[in-house]
Amino acid sequence: SEIFLGTSASTLKKQTEKNAKKILEYLKKDKSFVNIAKQFSESPQGKSGGDLGWVQEGHLISEIDENLKEMKEGEIRLTQSLSGYHILYLRKKRIVGKSGREDFYLKQILIKNYSLTQETANLDKIQKELAKKYTSCESIKSRSEGIYEFNDLGTLSFSDMPEKLKKVVVNLRPQELSKPIKTDYGVMFLMVCNKIQPKVKMPSEEEIRNKIRSKRLSLSAQKFIRDLRNKAEIDLRISL
Numbered sequence: 001s002e003i004f005l006g007t008s009a010s011t012l013k014k015q016t017e018k019n020a021k022k023i024l025e026y027l028k029k030d031k032s033f034v035n036i037a038k039q040f041s042e043s044p045q046g047k048s049g050g051d052l053g054w055v056q057e058g059h060l061i062s063e064i065d066e067n068l069k070e071m072k073e074g075e076i077r078l079t080q081s082l083s084g085y086h087i088l089y090l091r092k093k094r095i096v097g098k099s100g101r102e103d104f105y106l107k108q109i110l111i112k113n114y115s116l117t118q119e120t121a122n123l124d125k126i127q128k129e130l131a132k133k134y135t136s137c138e139s140i141k142s143r144s145e146g147i148y149e150f151n152d153l154g155t156l157s158f159s160d161m162p163e164k165l166k167k168v169v170v171n172l173r174p175q176e177l178s179k180p181i182k183t184d185y186g187v188m189f190l191m192v193c194n195k196i197q198p199k200v201k202m203p204s205e206e207e208i209r210n211k212i213r214s215k216r217l218s219l220s221a222q223k224f225i226r227d228l229r230n231k232a233e234i235d236l237r238i239s240l
Contacts, residue, residue: 001033001050004043006084020085024078033089103196104169106153107140112186123180123187130189131177137193
């Protein structure tokens, strides 16, 4: 997300910088970015709270692009470009093709009603024995056998998994049996059979045209505001 304050006339540059810094300090006090963007941002996105949506690297001006690479999720930062001052808020990062976008085809070996108070060393021993016997997903067939239950969990979306499972499967190689995972209903071991990359939908010609049109409108709006400032003396007051 972004709050943009444009500059053009040299007489207004220092005041604009001062205003941008005031807004930044205000936002760091946990104030609503959306409300502040609606009130002060001069870009067309300001009306929607400054939301820029998901943006690919290299699609923004270099000053913003370089800052976004360095920023952490939840960070707010002020940067300057030739057109003005930008207050950036990085809501979330994602890497296309990496975990978080993948689906996982999983199989499970479950020991039901296993005492969770038993020593971890004993579970590690069981894991090693199972890993020697079951070296691939093909060897794990859905059935019950003694204390074990073997289950085909099918394909699961990484984003829908509990955090506990995410930490396990993200580091597993295909056909590798996981370390023991303690749950409320027993102890389980997971095997990743396959990691499935989602198909990336390429934008249509119409979507590309709309994006270019939106960018041109944004630049026109910024130019219009700068022209107004050049023709009239504007008293900028921010009551924060």
